[in-house]
Amino acid sequence: MNEIYIARSTAVASRVLDGEIVIMSAVDSTLFSLSEVATVIWQAADGRTPLSEIVRSRICAEFDVAPDAAYRDAEAFIDDLARHGILRVSSAPISSDEPQVAAMAASIPVRTA
């Protein structure tokens, strides 16, 4: 299995309200409220820890879920957040110095009133 690395984008705003993480993308202004499991993934998304390790050591250790199902759910969640510019995904570890916002700007559709 090829490893996947995930890192939180800095182009977001986030707050913990009543135990839930609320995130808004600066790319498309989408608002997310993360579930408990998603919150664990978000907090573990340091760019260095492989997703498989996050699922094994954090998700499966803290929640009653089978590893395969947990990994599939995590992949779907990551795809969704990555589409909105909230998570960065790579097949190699992600440095916090990598440019983020400028690269995303190129993909923003021009909206009319």
Next chain:
Amino acid sequence: MSLMQQLNAKALRMGVPLSVHLDITYRCNERCEHCYLDHDDHGEMTTAEIRALLGDLAQANVFFLVLSGGEPLVRRDCFEIIEYARTLGFNVKLKTNAVLVREKEARRLRELGVEQVQISVYSHRPEVHDAITKLPGSLKRTIAGIRLMREAGLKVTLANVLMRSNSRDGDGVRELAADVGAHYTLDPTITPMMDGNTSVLRLRLPADELRAVFNDPSLVGDAESFCAPPPPVDDGIREGLPCSAGHTACYVSPYGDLYPCVQFPLACGNVRKQKFLDIWQKSPQLAEVRSIRGKDLTTCSSCTHLGTCTRCPGLAYMEGNMRGPSSADCEKSFVRTGIPTAGMLARASGANPVHRPAPGLVQIQTL
């Protein structure tokens, strides 16, 4: 219920100031004829004071931060303030006239992850826009700034305040917004100055032109429904809150004064003398604002428009009573539906005279 509505409901339940509007300066490079501010510097918060305030706001779980002015970019530390706000995880919206925005500034705003920029544009015609801002060449520079921000990938909204002098130019500004790829919002509200001076109200759109705005489907959607008579007032409306001011939102001036809203100059405390959260949780003024329900409004509680009126408690306060009617909103409700409001009927009978400045309405509040 949308996620945003759920978030607001949760913030209200928890007493969280979800949204804060912070003016970092009242200084400005324009002198707009309808502006409610005086533009001298009477002792703005320093960079260090603003950084400390931002830390307190983050601790209070503020999520949405509107940075505005005056013109915020006249402060040399504006980008430092934005950068610090972003490191604290705020969703930052910037209000500017874009006159000082060049390629470097546009790119920096984008790099910092500013979620949205709102820019005041009064007309697509330089002679009209520049006459309002009293800054020759301002429209040209503003549009250049807008284009640079769009090229940098920023979301931009053109805010079009409509008044007598630009009442015919709404369509032109809307076309300009479409041309540059920006959103468009229209606002026919002119507010008294922060010191209670009401002379700027002469600039308000006349009723017949306001009526045309309210009946324009391209602005209000389904105009027939928008202008329909209000539905019957029920207990939900009578127990309802007038607006978010002081409940999940508040305003902080460049001098550290905390108000329920930028349009509601009721001094509740000063962040130079007290911690933000202390004011938010313990201010008697905020407690009073929070105690008001629809049924408590002196005249409006008996008004058929209670459930649909845009009544602004801040404008009402500036007329002398935060529980009373706001004459500007009475006029809007009447123009929209053709049905007189309780406030209008009371004024016609000699009660509720309009535009009595509230006592102690000052821009620089000493507590």
